[in-house]
Amino acid sequence: SNPSLLILPGDGIGPEVMAEVRKVITWFGDKRDLAFDVSEDLVGGAAYDAHGVPLHDDTMAKALEVDAVLLGAVGGPKYDDLDFSVKPERGLLRLRKEMDLYSNLRPAQCFDALADFSSLKKDIVAGLDIMIVRELTSGVYFGEPRGIFEEGNERVGINTQRYTESEIERAARSAFELAMRRNKKLCSMEKANVMESGILWREVVTRVGADYPEVELSHMYADNGAMQLVRAPKQFDVIVTDNLFGDILSDCAAMLTGSLGMLPSASLGAPMDNGRPKAMYEPVHGSAPDITGQGKANPIACILSFAMALRYSFDQGAEADRLEAAVEQVLADGVRTADLLGEEGVTPVSTGEMGDCIVA
Numbered sequence: 001s002n003p004s005l006l007i008l009p010g011d012g013i014g015p016e017v018m019a020e021v022r023k024v025i026t027w028f029g030d031k032r033d034l035a036f037d038v039s040e041d042l043v044g045g046a047a048y049d050a051h052g053v054p055l056h057d058d059t060m061a062k063a064l065e066v067d068a069v070l071l072g073a074v075g076g077p078k079y080d081d082l083d084f085s086v087k088p089e090r091g092l093l094r095l096r097k098e099m100d101l102y103s104n105l106r107p108a109q110c111f112d113a114l115a116d117f118s119s120l121k122k123d124i125v126a127g128l129d130i131m132i133v134r135e136l137t138s139g140v141y142f143g144e145p146r147g148i149f150e151e152g153n154e155r156v157g158i159n160t161q162r163y164t165e166s167e168i169e170r171a172a173r174s175a176f177e178l179a180m181r182r183n184k185k186l187c188s189m190e191k192a193n194v195m196e197s198g199i200l201w202r203e204v205v206t207r208v209g210a211d212y213p214e215v216e217l218s219h220m221y222a223d224n225g226a227m228q229l230v231r232a233p234k235q236f237d238v239i240v241t242d243n244l245f246g247d248i249l250s251d252c253a254a255m256l257t258g259s260l261g262m263l264p265s266a267s268l269g270a271p272m273d274n275g276r277p278k279a280m281y282e283p284v285h286g287s288a289p290d291i292t293g294q295g296k297a298n299p300i301a302c303i304l305s306f307a308m309a310l311r312y313s314f315d316q317g318a319e320a321d322r323l324e325a326a327v328e329q330v331l332a333d334g335v336r337t338a339d340l341l342g343e344e345g346v347t348p349v350s351t352g353e354m355g356d357c358i359v360a
């Protein structure tokens with residue numbers, strides 16, 4: 001049977017960019033004999049409007065069954081005053097938690113045609129293609145004790161950085177697997193100089209590395225890593241780091257490459273019975289209420305998220321390359337959505353026109 005894909009367009013520009021991914025999926029079925037069983041459902045505000053919850057139990061069950069989930073974006077001003085328990089982002093958090101997606105892949109890739117968009121000098125970023133693997137389900141955002149407590153005559157705010165060996169091990173393993181598929185070069189970042197969790201992190205990553213003798217492993221303190229990312233980002237290929245450092249370093253790396261409308265992501269969990277990892281793919285951007293309904297949204301982040309699904313869930317690396325090459329070609333041809341306008345005298349194309357160009 002065909003591989004299965006659950007599409008959750010969500011809110012705002014989510015359905016607009018997902019319509020372009022649909023064109024791409026149809027193209028692969030027609031032209032490359034690569035068909036998917038696609039189902040579609042609601043998430044976020046759209047699910048709240050229909051069911052009173054941001055993710056229906058049936059949708060959750062479906063997400064746990066399919067080979068991969070592709071999500072657009074959730075949220076919007078209409079839902080800002082809802083109770084926290086039914087806010088759109090809770091739908092997203094529930095998916096991540098129940099699918100146990102512990103490994104977050106954030107590529108920072110600079111297409112030559114857009115190198116002028118970077119906040120850095122063109123030669124530092126042109127041709128950049130790195131991947132940050134962020135541990136997503138543990139660390140200081142979740143560790144106990146946490147809270148604001150009375151201490152003497154004042155209050156103290158406490159969070160706890162906490163990592164078990166098995167949590168580090170599974171994140172490290174997914175990063176090594178990724179390094180094997182890429183250029184066999186992995187840099188692990190922590191602060192083993194001042195943090196116990198960092199000492200354990202370095203020890204476990206090194207131990208896992210013994211199973212991947214072909215991968216060249218290095219270690220770097222995360223503060224130096226931040227500096228190196230903006231000084232000479234091309235020295236890296238895959239970076240693996242914890243939840244907090246990964247949050248900061250991946251946002252930093254993202255801006256090396258320009259627009260939010262270009263950035264895909266993948267969140268992976270444990271292998272399922274069929275050997276594929278549990279997986280959700282989504283653009284990094286949100287629902288962009290300021291441009292919703294105007295045909296201005298850039299669909300590339302969502303289309304590149306589908307390319308990641310081809311590569312990491314469906315073992316179709318060559319087809320993923322084909323799709324990425326199409327995006328690169330369209331950009332080299334000067335086709336631009338409004339968020340990518342820099343040059344004088346360029347008329348932006350609509351969301352739908354960008355999708356059509358990529359398919360063509």
Ligand code: NAI
Binds near residue numbers: 075282288
């Ligand atoms: P945002 O990412 O939606 O928008 C930030 C800016 O980037 C806006 O000016 C927007 O027009 C622009 N932008 C974003 N994606 C674009 C695209 N594909 N093409 C062209 N321009 C694009 O972040 P913001 O404004 O902070 O949040 C808006 C809503 O989205 C909020 O409700 C927020 O909670 C939600 N959100 C959802 C996320 C998700 O579903 N994963 C992530 C971030 C925010």
Ligand code: MG
Binds near residue numbers: 251
């Ligand atoms: Mg962040």
